Amino acid sequence: MEICRFICVRSNQGLFPWGHVNRKLNASCRRWIQTKLPDKSLGDHHNFPKHVHKSDDLSLIRNIGIMAHIDAGKTTTTERMLFYSGFTRHLGDVDDGDTVMDYMEQERARGITITSAAITFTWKHHKINLIDTPGHVDFTFEVERSLRAIDGAVTILDASAGVEAQTLTVWRQADRYDVPRIIYLNKMDKPGASLDLCLMSIMEKLKVTPLLLQLPVGSEKHFQGIIDLVTMETCIWSKGNMGDGTEFKLSPIVQSADSSVWEKCIKARTSLIGQLADMDDGIADLVLKDVAVENIPVSDLLSALKRVTLARKGVPVLLGSSLKNKGVQHLLDGVNHYLPCPSDRHYPFAELYGEDLCALAFKITHEKQRGALIFLRLYSGSLKTGSSIYNVTRKTSEKVTRLLQVYADMHKDINHIHAGNIVCVTGLKQTVTGDLLTSSHTSYKKAVESYGKQNIDNLPGRSAESSSHDDQGDEEHEDNHFFSAQLTVPDPVFFCSIEPPSMAFQKDLDIALENLQREDNSLHVSVDKDTGQTILAGMGELHMEVIKERILKEYGIEVEMGPLQVAYKETITESSEVTERLDKTLGDRHHFVSMTLSVHPNQTGQDFKAVELRHSRENNLEAIRHHHLQAVNSGIKMGLCAGPILSFPVCGLGVYLHSLEIQPGTSMAMISACASQAVHKAVHSAAAVLLEPTMHLEITTDEDYLHFVMSDLAQRRSHIQGVEAREQVRVVKAITPLSEMMGYSTVLRSITSGTAFFSMELAQYEVMSLSEQNKVLQKLTGFLPS
CATH class of the missing domain: 3.30.230.10 (Ribosomal Protein S5; domain 2)
Known part of the structure; x- marks a missing residue:
């Protein structure tokens, strides 16, 4: 405690940076210092912002998500956004485990994002509600439900790898919800970073037209800054101020200064304007009027880029290196300029409610003190503390006890929130992910009447079976499930038994599993009718491991899990x-x-x-x-x-x-x-047969170990789809049965001396051969089939 008192005194004198102090203290010391310094936040190095925009101007609000393949730099980019916006005073580092957004103990220990986290900050008078999503395939449902709450998204690519396996997955998820996107090529300083490679992979794999808005200054380790083709300015970051990226130099590009740079920029700007002219009438008119490329106004380009982005005709591409603190400020500008505000998106079901409340519950977490925390996206109307609301999906009324503005794992009480925002509420006992909420049952009836019975089958959430055979005697059923999040919940691919250490903990375990299942729709809990065992089913080995750790850390139950088994069909x-x-x-x-x-x-x-x-x-x-x-x-x-x-x-x-x-x-x-x-x-x-899940597998390895990787895959019943050369490495693509991938990460590290890594996602279910089916039958039942 003497050390804590010393730190308190020194910190008040400004002699200790909080980011360095945080990693030196245990939990008890942090709590003690917190009582002495209530204005400090040791856990996350920030105070709640007092400058968050509070007006009702929807044009100044951005609800965005960050999505990408694992290790592309989502959380690092988000941490830089928070730092440059003034929200934090310390640059969080994933490797150091002191980031604001990855606040769970399991996230900081593994250095990955497990659950989506929401935060609110401001940038140049715009209020940004940001959701940082996981990149690991086991937690892809976190991305799915976050996409229902956002208006636009930033897709981050590793500049040395281009579009990777999980990038394709999240991109297809965003396509389902028509989410406008911009692309940020991160890690431009990394060896092997290639702008041409990334642009080619975007066109070939994502099937979209990239609109390159910036050119790099320097390459790989010599990457210094960017050339902005919209403003025709060069931005070079200095190494001053401890290299935190806050100092940079902007210089206009003029022909007299450097003719080679001028020609390069004019060529790239001409290409950009040519692309825009094919997509936007405003730029096409300027081109037809023979306006010189360098004389096209910046405002016209910004407006055209936003229209093209919202129409999803093209995708703006920005450059940077988040870890080296370069390019993130321009990415924030891009969020303000190109991504939609709430009023730019068209939500037909919300328009039915007019000025009444229309909100979607898209995420649930649990806290011991507050209970269930329901994350809501408000599409119309407003919400106040103590308001009674009607759950359209559950056909029940509930009362909101508290409204909380979300700052990752911290919350601030507010009294009122208006449409276009994301908020957290407490007090809702029956609401689950995907439920639609409105002011009252009367508001809901008005929405139904405004749409008209003749068009009822076109409403979102209307199931095929209920719309095919309606009759007048079932009007109450027709009014039941008009709206839902229509989330695509993936089928579990692994399952195992789960048991408490003793029967005394069974009730506590049931409560823990109920809460976890309410939080995570991709987690399935059932009871085997023959053995009475509780069966837990999830999306992968990591998913199940994290659930076990959460039960221990959050509920104090040291459960026993049976061996993982593949969920066949x-x-x-x-x-x-x-x-x-x-x-x-x-x-x-x-x-x-x-x-x-x-x-x-x-x-x-x-x-x-x-x-x-x-x-x-x-x-x-x-x-x-x-x-x-x-x-x-x-x-x-x-x-x-x-x-x-x-x-x-x-x-x-x-x-x-x-x-x-x-x-x-x-x-x-x-x-x-x-x-x-x-x-x-x-x-x-x-004549029933078994189906087994197969995975799209992508392995990145040095050429020296390629032979060992290919030989190992041959033993795993893999279908090799191809091998790509990417700079000094080779990328192997294959489809492999999930049953053959148990413990594969350990094997891959062993045969490649720890130099290779892999990613996978569910491909499809395929019919098993008779011999393989018999092996599964013998393994699971202990008997050979007759």
Whole structure:
């Protein structure tokens, strides 16, 4: 404690930089100093900003996300943004574990982002709500739900690698939500950094037109700055002020100063304007009027670039080196200039609510003191502390107890928030990720009426099965799920059993798993009906490892996890038709159902959505009531949850309903039970086979170790798709069964002396050969198939 008192005195005298102090203190010392210095924040080196823009001007708000492949520099770039905006006084470093955005203990220990973190800061009078997302494939759902809350995104590329595997994944996710993007080529100082390589990979892999707005000054370790083709200025960063990037020199490019630089810039600017002329009428008019390339106004270029970006006709490309503190200020300018404000994006469902509240719950976390923290994106209206709101998805009313402005893992109480912002609320007990919230049930009814019943099938979140067979008697059901986040939740690929150290901890474990599952939709918890074991299913080895650590750190339960197993699926190879009859009397009520179903292989491999009706003169399927059809669909889904081989889910099939007879008074549960039995029997007689998950694998290795890598892949049933030469390294692309990738990181380090690294993402489920299927059966059941 004497040391702590000394630090307090010295810090007040300005003799200790907080970033260096932070890493020298344990938790108890930090808490003690915090009580003595309430205006200091040792954990994150920042105070809450007092200059955050509070006006209702939506044009000055940016809701953005940072997304990229793992190790491309997302968190490092975000830390520089916070520093240059004045939010922090210390440049956080991922390697040192003192970043603001990676605040979880597991993140700082591993040096990776695990959960998306939100923060608010200002840059040149603009309020920026930023979400830093993970790059690891195991946590891709964090990117998915963050994309529903943002208006624009910054995609970061490693300048020495170009577009990598996970970059493609997050890019496709952003495409699903029509998110406008800009690209930031990071690590321009890295050996092997190539502007041409990156531009080529953007065109070939992302299938978009890159609009190069900057040229590098120097290359690789000699990278000094950038040439801005929009403003025709050179920006060179100095090494003064400890090299934190705050000092740089801007110089206008003039022909008389350096003719070679002038010609290079004019050539690049001409190419840029030519691209814009093909995409934007405003620039095309200037070109047709023969306005000289160097005389086209900066304001016209900025406006045209924003229009092109919002229309997703092209993607602005900026350069920099975040670790070396170069280019981030211009990236922030690009966020303000080119990415949309909330009013630039078109959200049809929000427009139905007019001035009433319309908000989307896109993320949930839990804290011991505050309970569940619900992250909301407000599309319209406003929200106040103590407000009562209506959950459209859950059809229930709840009350907001507190409004919190989010600063990574820290929060500041506020009283009011308006449309276009991101906020955290407490007090909502039933709301989960993807729920839509409004002011009241009356507001929701008004939104429905404003759209009109004739267009109800076009509303977001409307499922195919519910829109195909509506009737007037089911109006309440029609009003149930108009809107949802429509998040694509990936199927788990690994599962294992999880047990508490003793039965005394079972209830605490159930609570922990319930909270974690509410936070993370990609985490699945179930109970095996045969053994009674709790089964945990997730997206990968790292995902499951992090969940185990969180249960220990946050809930104090040292759980035991069984060996990881691959989550297979099952499908059918033949068609089959069955007739099932259920005739029972329970009490004084008689239940009778008879139906004929058939199952057929479906080449799409997708999960079952809804039964298809096969009309004929003999049946009367057109008279089926909507709630009866819903019961049939529900029963079929239950029947497909467990296949005949190893009780894995059944997919890749279509189900046809040929006849249905229901006696009046029969309950919906009996109809579902009959449908479940029918489809179960049909699948049993349709020659079922196992499907295994396969992964897109990308390995980067030195050429000296390429032979060892290829030999190892051959033993793992890999299909080599190609080997690319990238400067001094080789990139191997392959499709490999997930079951062969268990512990692969350790093997790869061993055979390449720790010089190679890899990334992978789910490719598809493929039919297993009979021999491999028999191996799985023997492994999981202990018996050889007959």
